[in-house]
Amino acid sequence: MPHTRRSFDGLLAKVNFPLYTVQMLTNRHVIVGGGGGSAKTGVANGFEIYELSHDGEKFIVEEVIRHETGPSVVMNCSTYNDKKHSFLVAGQESHCQVYNVQTVLINNNVEVETLNPHNDIRNRKSKMVHTENHTNNIKKLKFVIKASDSVQTDFLEEEPLQRVVRISRLSKIMATGGTDGIVRLWGFPSLKPLHTLKAHKEEIDDIDFSPCQNYLISIAKDGLAILWDYTKGKEINRLTWQQPEGSKYLYKRCRFGVVEGEKGLSSLYMLANPTGRAGKQKSYLQKWIPKDGLLCKVAALDESLSALAVRDDGRFVALGTMFSGSVSIYIAFSLQRVLHIPGAHSMFVTGLEFLPVSSDTHTVNSIAEAAVLSISVDNQVCIHSLPFRSTLPAWLAIIVIILTIFLTFVLCSYLDI
Template sequence: MAPTRRNKQGLLARVNFPLYTVQMLTSRHIMVGGGGGTAKTGVANGFEIYELSHDGEKFIVEEVIRHETGSSVVMNCAAFSDRKHSYIVAGQESHCQLYNVKKELVVNSTENIENEGTNGVRHRRNSYKKESTSKNNNYKRLTFLIKSGDSVQTDFYKDEPIQRVVRICPSGKCMATGGTDGIVRLWNFPSLQLKHTLKAHKKEIDDIDFCPFGAYLVTIAKDGLAILWDYKTGKEKQKLSWKQPEGSKYLFKRCRFGPVEGEKNVSALYMLSNPTGVAKKQKSYLQRWNPEDGSINRVSAVDESISALAVRDDGRFVAIGTMFSGSICIYIAFSLQKVLHIPGAHSMFVTGLEFLPVSSEKEHTVTSISEASVISISVDNQVCVHSLPYRHSMPMWLAILIIVVVLFLTFVFCSYLGI
């Protein structure tokens, strides 16, 4: 039975614009983007970056930088960093805007930073005690200098061209975009030179993702198709199909690759399928696919339409966000067993999810007392975090000891009765 709880302490921040995209910029920095669009409503457009920490009891965030994008709403984004460079790409109407990101350490005072900001951001006083640089309670913190780079048009739909999704491959050499014209375009990155044009979908692209191993790219669209590609050559590998319930029609909504835990260089593909038309009262599905042979090996039913999907970087957990109730669920990736349900995490539909990275020796990641934590955003302007407590299990040695004791007591009891 999955534990269920109300989202009472999960709120990290309130932003003054609707949120559509979330990205982990580093292992402890979250970027969220959105806006009110071109309408003169007074609602800003842009993205904000927060630094995340844990005080031993709960997660807290501190705003690092806010970048406004004028009249262009940020509907989607991706980030890439290597040892030399860091980049952000953001979908702004029909174009993809490249931002060069420079990381910089600054020294701040800890004396007057504990307050409740205008965006509902809780600032911290003691988070950096160990990083104090002097006896004057100063500490080093990482900030970002954002500089606009090239912008390229990625969608050419005749009525209202809009880029719907952008992803960067793990190596950082290729970027994929898709939008309302139904065409997936592959770009050399970060030069943004067009490499391949994939004309396989007849309707708007809903999602794209690169496989962490090999050269797989998956694309899904409102025409109902899900297609695997070799993104290095631009060639189609296969179309994915499944046996839908009789009399129903389903469309793929989201797709994400993830590594298979415990197996080297092996990946799984997770997809969301929602019913359409008269079938809307039917269940939606979280599916786990094998990209090698195009088969489904796990399915979990969901009682309402699903709007967001995330896979943790080690492949151990999968999270979904729902359309109508704004709920969040976390599943064990291998079995798709639900282990956490947070009903009503948001007051409106969930627009994005990102797992906090697992601890590694290479990066100073945020740690907590939870087994997994996922960030969620919504058009309700809220950034939330949801944690899965460690599930208590009986050690193997204790289980064996209990079995031995029970057998011994049974033998003694039977001997006493003369059986």
Template structure:
């Protein structure tokens, strides 16, 4: 049974607006977005970027950049970085807004914490925190977010809305979906229209590209999940399953991953929630094979689910719930739950994002020795992180020694009782 960890998650940061989207900007920088909308509520709209670190006991987050978007709430975003450029795209009302993100070194006065309430020890400056000749001044990495092109992606009246934006992993393709049920593919970063897929009859809920194939998955409120060839713009198949007791389910989220140990074999994961008379029934996390549309594995939930993430190496999944605000981590291959954080947020989970696996040690995540770490956000204005401690396994030689010793004791005991 998976361990429960109630109310011991680390709250990394609190912002002054509801949060709807979270993405990694770099392996150590996370960007969150949200806001209070266009009405005059006094609640800001925009982004905040935090730098993540680990002090040996827990994760820490330091705000490095804040960018407000005026009257446009940020409901979704996607990022892409290469060796030269970092881009951010965000759905804002009926448009998809492109931002250029540039890193800069800024001189800041060094803060030295003293007193009984501080548990931080003075540390050497990081490489990106180069100390000047004056020891009290240091250079810190910050980001400048600059608006660039903007294109209208949804025309559904009376309130067009860009519901989802998603960057392809190669940085050359962008997909958007809105309330009109259409999927639009754009050349990136020029935002030149390529093709419009008449995909669904109702508004789009989620889109995702596969990493190693040309698959695109789309889901919408018409109850359909469709696999496409993203290059040809051709529908390949619809995902279908026998729903329990003839009830009606709607797909909520979709994410591609890689099945561990299967030579980069692609899998797509979906969240489905019951609707109407079926609301008291289970919600599901599902694993599919996109090449044939077969449903392979299923995990159940006692409440509706709202957020889904897959780690970059495909080993772990994270799921956030609607009513209890809980977060769970699953082994992607088996869909076995290995960590449960009940009540991680006071309201429903709106977004999840894994820290990537460390390149130095694939069994660790960046910044710490945890086996996995996932960020979660909610409309409760909080950014939290949940870690899976590294599960040490017994060496083979130790197992053999124990087995031989057990057999020896068994032989001695049998000889003693003349068996």
């Protein structure tokens, strides 16, 4: 049976604008973005960065920086770190805006060091221990976000809009998709155009890069799911499945994940929603073997699905729902649900992000098996953790087996069997 939410999980922060995108910036810092759009509603547009910690009983967040983006709502974003720089890319209307992110060490509100974003911020943070005179010597991290290059990524004649952006960790390639149905590949951070993938006839819903192979998946409102070799800009295959008779399904989200214990292999997870609800059709969480185009596992749900995330080690998958605002965590290998949080949000879930796996004993790994952040247009940032599942010690299991065999033998002897 899946766990229910524990009392100290739930709301972390509430901002004054609807939220559409969430990313981990470091293993302790999360960035969320959204806004009210260009209409003069008085609702802001921009980003918030929070530092996340755990005090042994509950999660705590502290706002680090707020960056407003004027009239442009932030609908999607992605982050990238290399040995010298840290970048944030964001979909703002028809353009992709690149931001340089600098990390600064602050001591008593005075800048003392500009850090390399790729350096182990976790270790630096562990060194930021309050000294004996801790009330007078407190060191913290601060982020400085500066707008850099911008490039138009969607060219629909009426109301062009970038719907999604991703950056490959393998080859420094950025992919964008929008309402014109075209996936465009760019060199990053140069923004040099590389390939234009014209396979979809309607707007793109999602794209994702494989973490260990030259695969890119794209899904769109034309119902197609296409696997690409993004280094060559060529289609590999189209993923099809036997849909229930009389039903039509559209893919909503797609995410690659590494195969646990298998170096260099990836699995593909997708959400499929029915286009109509007349027959109360199920929605599906699907697991694919991308290279073979094989649908290997399916989990059926009674509600339309809206958000998807895969943990960086490939062990867990999380999904969010459309109508009830619920969040669930599944074991990636079996698609068995192990955590369910009904009504996590008052409106549909717009984004999910797992806390990364880390050896830092001060992060969530010391108090839970997994934790996922969720956002919604209800302006809330929430967190949901999976408690360590209890297991029977090996020595105790052996004793139980021996006792069972012994008692069975005694019972058989008593019954003269």
